[in-house]
Amino acid sequence: xxxxxxxxxxxxxxxxxxxxxxxxxxxxxxxxxxxxxxxxxxxxxxxxxxxxxxxxxxxxxxxxxxxxxxxxxxxxxxxxxxxxxxxxxxxxxxxxxxxxxxxxxxxxxxxxxxxxxxxxxxxxxxxxxxxxxxxxxxxxxxxxxxxxxxxxxxxxxxxxxxxxxxxxxxxxxxxxxxxxxxxxxxxxxxxxxxxxxxxxxxxxxxxxxxxxxxxxxxxxxxxxxxxxxxxxxxxxxxxxxxxxxxxxxxxxxxxxxxxxxxxxxxxxxxxxxxxxxxxxxxxxxxxxxxxxxxxxxxxxxxxxxxxxxxxxxxxxxxxxxxxxxxxxxxxxxxxxxxxxxxxxxxxxxxxxxxxxxxxxxxxxxxxxxxxxxxxxxxxxxxxxxxxxxxxxxxxxxxxxxxxxxxxxxxxxxxxxxxxxxxxxxxxxxxxxxxxxxxxxxxxxxxxxxxxxxxxxxxxxxxxxxxxxxxxxxxxxxxxxxxxxxxxxxxxxxxxxxxxxxxxxxxxxxxxxxxxxx
Ligand code: XMP
Numbered sequence: 001x002x003x004x005x006x007x008x009x010x011x012x013x014x015x016x017x018x019x020x021x022x023x024x025x026x027x028x029x030x031x032x033x034x035x036x037x038x039x040x041x042x043x044x045x046x047x048x049x050x051x052x053x054x055x056x057x058x059x060x061x062x063x064x065x066x067x068x069x070x071x072x073x074x075x076x077x078x079x080x081x082x083x084x085x086x087x088x089x090x091x092x093x094x095x096x097x098x099x100x101x102x103x104x105x106x107x108x109x110x111x112x113x114x115x116x117x118x119x120x121x122x123x124x125x126x127x128x129x130x131x132x133x134x135x136x137x138x139x140x141x142x143x144x145x146x147x148x149x150x151x152x153x154x155x156x157x158x159x160x161x162x163x164x165x166x167x168x169x170x171x172x173x174x175x176x177x178x179x180x181x182x183x184x185x186x187x188x189x190x191x192x193x194x195x196x197x198x199x200x201x202x203x204x205x206x207x208x209x210x211x212x213x214x215x216x217x218x219x220x221x222x223x224x225x226x227x228x229x230x231x232x233x234x235x236x237x238x239x240x241x242x243x244x245x246x247x248x249x250x251x252x253x254x255x256x257x258x259x260x261x262x263x264x265x266x267x268x269x270x271x272x273x274x275x276x277x278x279x280x281x282x283x284x285x286x287x288x289x290x291x292x293x294x295x296x297x298x299x300x301x302x303x304x305x306x307x308x309x310x311x312x313x314x315x316x317x318x319x320x321x322x323x324x325x326x327x328x329x330x331x332x333x334x335x336x337x338x339x340x341x342x343x344x345x346x347x348x349x350x351x352x353x354x355x356x357x358x359x360x361x362x363x364x365x366x367x368x369x370x371x372x373x374x375x376x377x378x379x380x381x382x383x384x385x386x387x388x389x390x391x392x393x394x395x396x397x398x399x400x401x402x403x404x405x406x407x408x409x410x411x412x413x414x415x416x417x418x419x420x421x422x423x424x425x426x427x428x429x430x431x432x433x434x435x436x437x438x439x440x441x442x443x444x445x446x447x448x449x450x451x452x453x454x455x456x457x458x459x460x461x462x463x464x465x466x467x468x469x470x471x472x473x474x475x476x477x478x479x480x481x482x483x484x485x486x487x488x489x490x491x492x493x494x495x496x497x498x499x500x501x502x503x504x505x506x507x508x509x510x511x512x513x514x515x516x517x
Pocket of ligand 1: 393394395396397437472509512513514515516
């Protein structure tokens with residue numbers, strides 16, 4: 001792999017993604033890693049990330065100097081560039097001028113492999129207080145900016161490179177080019193990491209892990225569990241059984257897409273538990289959001305456990321055991337939780353609630369090394385239906401938390417219809433890519449007066465909540481075109497009985513959350 005050494009802040013994940021966009025496999029490692037540990041991973045390249053610190057501050061994150069001496073090509077970025085400069089005998093200090101944001105850089109040596117095919121003048125994105133004042137002996141200065149005399153350097157013989165700017169951010173004009181020049185030209189790493197390889201590698205891993213035991217997997221209708229199940233199916237075929245708890249809170253067509261389209265495209269053996277009545281009975285009379293979430297979580301665990309237990313018994317009768325549970329854990333979760341290896345107890349499942357600790361299967365996590373966009377690419381490669389692969393995030397408790405008020409079958413039907421209209425119009429307008437998700441919410445406890453034909457109406461409002469976001473931690477409301485909003489509003493008020501008003505939520509997160517409950 002290419003190892004991305006994490007010096008803090010958000011940059012390492014972004015770098016790792018860009019490296020993979022260059023079709024090279026990358027892994028994030030902490031800056032506390034030793035040279036021996038790095039060597040043990042057999043890296044083909046090392047990238048030192050940026051970070052929020054200053055290299056000469058006490059307690060600044062450091063790097064085992066042996067790492068740069070391993071003979072593996074190294075690219076230092078921002079803080080990582082300064083760490084390199086300092087360790088190799090260059091000089092880092094304050095020039096007095098800080099550079100934040102868009103910064104013009106002048107390349108003095110575009111013949112260097114790092115700046116191959118780039119112009120002399122380019123716009124980069126910088127964020128630093130300190131600067132490299134003097135490159136280490138043996139290094140050529142490749143570029144400078146108004147306040148940074150050494151904005152990039154290279155030692156071609158030792159294959160050591162560095163840039164002060166952030167090539168991983170999109171505002172840097174030739175950022176991807178710098179990364180690809182380093183990876184492919186300087187380090188000579190082939191661009192052979194792709195969905196097909198990932199699938200082949202995971203299939204082998206899963207076969208080795210699972211042997212002849214049986215495996216179960218919960219399907220939620222979302223992309224992660226679907227892709228995880230499809231890879232495991234490819235690896236061990238009918239040793240896998242999927243469980244789909246249909247809680248009756250999914251959107252129009254979603255249950256069918258899992259039961260028919262997904263099954264048809266993968267050949268997965270699926271057990272569906274039709275639990276709509278059970279969930280609606282449990283939710284009867286309940287309006288409080290937290291209460292609703294708890295009930296849905298509880299019912300989900302009960303139902304899933306019962307289905308899993310039935311499968312365990314069935315296996316016993318066959319003289320087999322179910323030892324494994326598939327989870328769609330993604331790489332960002334792994335990085336954020338410290339990167340421990342996944343074994344034993346189930347922590348969370350289906351995002352609804354958690355599964356209890358006494359359900360102990362070993363975990364199969366085929367997506368542990370992947371980012372979300374890679375999971376979608378693999379889903380496509382595996383031939384999963386596009387509606388599932390490109391599905392936006394949808395909360396585990398489903399439409400249960402998009403009805404403000406009591407959840408009833410009639411209200412669910414209204415909301416499903418309104419939601420389907422909004423989704424169809426967004427898709428037709430080609431705007432699915434512009435938004436992160438667009439919850440459609442029924443204010444069942446609110447009524448307002450309207451007029452339709454000659455008559456007065458007294459109906460419920462529907463809220464449209466289109467948001468743009470990178471990670472759902474923060475979000476802004478999406479400025480959808482007025483004519484699109486008008487079309488959605490007209491159709492919903494005309495086609496959804498009992499709804500006489502459509503309103504747009506123009507609140508960012510914070511202070512509003514994305515969902516209403
Ligand atoms: P909020 O409403 O907290 O939502 O801004 C952030 C993101 O999380 C989704 N969400 C959930 N996902 N189980 C989930 O799997 C849940 O209980 C849940 N609640 C909210 C929400 O759709 C948004 O993408």
